[in-house]
Amino acid sequence: MSNKNISGVEVSIxxxxxxxxxxxxxxxxxxxxxxxxLGVNYEIVYVNDGxxxxxxxxxxxxxxxxxxxxxxxxxxxxxxxxxxxxxGIDHVIGKAVILIDGDLQDPPELIHEMVRIWKDGYDIVxxxxxxxxxxxxxxxxxxxxxxxxxxxxxxxxxPVDTGDFRLMDRKVVDVLKNMPERDRFIRGMVTWVxxxxxxxxxxxxxxxxxxxxYPFWKMVGFATDGILSFSIKPLRIATIVGFISSIIAFIAIxxxxxxRFIGDPITGWTLMFIAIMFLGGVQLISLGIIGxxxxxxxxxxxxxxxxxxxxxxxxx
Numbered sequence: 001m002s003n004k005n006i007s008g009v010e011v012s013i014x015x016x017x018x019x020x021x022x023x024x025x026x027x028x029x030x031x032x033x034x035x036x037x038l039g040v041n042y043e044i045v046y047v048n049d050g051x052x053x054x055x056x057x058x059x060x061x062x063x064x065x066x067x068x069x070x071x072x073x074x075x076x077x078x079x080x081x082x083x084x085x086x087x088g089i090d091h092v093i094g095k096a097v098i099l100i101d102g103d104l105q106d107p108p109e110l111i112h113e114m115v116r117i118w119k120d121g122y123d124i125v126x127x128x129x130x131x132x133x134x135x136x137x138x139x140x141x142x143x144x145x146x147x148x149x150x151x152x153x154x155x156x157x158x159p160v161d162t163g164d165f166r167l168m169d170r171k172v173v174d175v176l177k178n179m180p181e182r183d184r185f186i187r188g189m190v191t192w193v194x195x196x197x198x199x200x201x202x203x204x205x206x207x208x209x210x211x212x213x214y215p216f217w218k219m220v221g222f223a224t225d226g227i228l229s230f231s232i233k234p235l236r237i238a239t240i241v242g243f244i245s246s247i248i249a250f251i252a253i254x255x256x257x258x259x260r261f262i263g264d265p266i267t268g269w270t271l272m273f274i275a276i277m278f279l280g281g282v283q284l285i286s287l288g289i290i291g292x293x294x295x296x297x298x299x300x301x302x303x304x305x306x307x308x309x310x311x312x313x314x315x316x
Contacts, residue, residue: 008041008093009041009042009043009092009093009094009095010038010040010041010042010094010095010096011035011038011040011041011042011043011094011095011096011097011098011111011115012042012043012044012045012092012093012094012096012097012098013031013035013042013043013044013045013097013098013100013111014045014047014085014088014089014092014097014098014099014100015027015031015044015045015046015047015088015100015101015102016047016049016081016084016085016088016101016102017046017047017048017049017051017055017059017084017102018048018049018050018051018055018078018081018084019051019052019053019055020051020053020055020102020103021051021053021054021055021058023102023103023104024046024055024058024059024062024102025058025062026104027102027103027104027108028044028062028070030104030108030109031044031100031108031111032044032066032069033108034108034109034111034112035069035111037112038111038112038115042069042094043069043070043071043092043093043094044066044069044070044071045070045071045072045073045088045091045092046059046062046063046070046071046072046073046102047072047073047075047084047085047087047088048072048073048074048075049075049078049079049080049081049083049084050075050076050077050078050079051078056074059072060072071091071313073087073088073091073309073313074309074310074311075087075307075308075309075310076308076309076310077308079306079307079308081164082184082185082186083184083306083307084307085099085164085184085186086184086186086306086307087306087307087309089173089176089177090177091313092173094170095169095170096115096118096167096168096169096170097167097168097169097170097172097173098111098114098166098167098168099164099165099166099168099186100165101163101164101165105204106127106163106165106202106204107202110127110165110200110202111167113200114127114166114167114200115167117167117198117200118167118169121196122196122197122198123168123169123171123172123195123196123197124166124167124168124169124172124190124193124195124196124197124198125166125167125197125198125200126159126162126165126166126167126187126190126197126198126199126200127162127163127165127166127200127201127202128159128160128161128162128199128200128201128202129161129162129163129201129202129203129204130161130201130202130203148160156188156191156192157191158187158188158191159191159199162187162199163187164186164187166187166190168190169195171195172190172193172195175193176189176190176193180306182304182306184306241282241285241286
């Protein structure tokens with residue numbers, strides 16, 4: 001990639017898409033409108049994450065009608081949201097790069113303000129949610145707990161109530177391209193990079209059309225990736241709990257000996273049963289935490305590509 005190509009595009013917008021046929025046309029109209037308001041050369045890169053509906057066909061039609069400004073990356077299958085964002089980061093050429101989902105929950109109208117703040121000297125402008133419209137009480141509570149738990153456990157102070165909706169300077173993007181880990185948590189990686197960052201508060205809209213791509217268990221997996229990718233505190237917690245369990249077990253053994261000498265071993269059965277069950281649970285949880293880290297090491301060791309495109313980028 002030449003510096004000439006980079007200098008030719010001022011703003012790049014990355015839009016990961018998965019089964020967004022109902023809304024992607026409207027998304028493009030709003031993105032195009034806001035991009036043209038900037039008065040600079042721009043590109044919009046849509047990453048089709050193996051959609052099973054008509055998203056691919058709609059995107060190809062949009063590209064054909066907007067030659068030069070719209071590009072598409074088509075995956076060979078679904079690789080996941082964070083990998084789709086990564087593919088966009090790998091291929092955009094703008095001086096400023098904006099990440100935004102294709103479901104219109106994050107308003108494209110904030111792009112103009114993000115670019116203004118970037119021109120004022122900030123390297124990263126991340127959108128921080130004041131409100132989350134259209135979310136269930138359960139989703140609001142669990143999201144709030146996740147962000148605060150992540151902030152507590154992480155070795156990097158990741159801002160709370162933020163998603164991937166943000167603007168990044170080219171130098172930030174270049175650093176991210178040199179971070180090849182497989183279990184990716186983009187918002188954490190961007191925070192880890194550092195540089196001068198600005199928080200832009202906004203109200204997140206409810207989903208206009210289509211369904212959420214993050215059901216409960218997928219959110220659990222995403223939260224696990226975020227915590228384990230940026231902290232070893234779970235291992236430390238497992239060690240501390242192990243010490244506490246050992247102390248409890250020692251007390252239980254001492255109690256059992258006393259009851260044995262008294263001559264009434266049956267009396268201590270309940271306490272012994274509880275201790276055994278407690279220790280067994282702690283051991284299984286600790287092994288599970290260790291297994292999660294080992295599994296990630298195993299995944300990294302295989303060195304498989306993060307994603308596969310149907311065609312080379314220049315042909316998409």
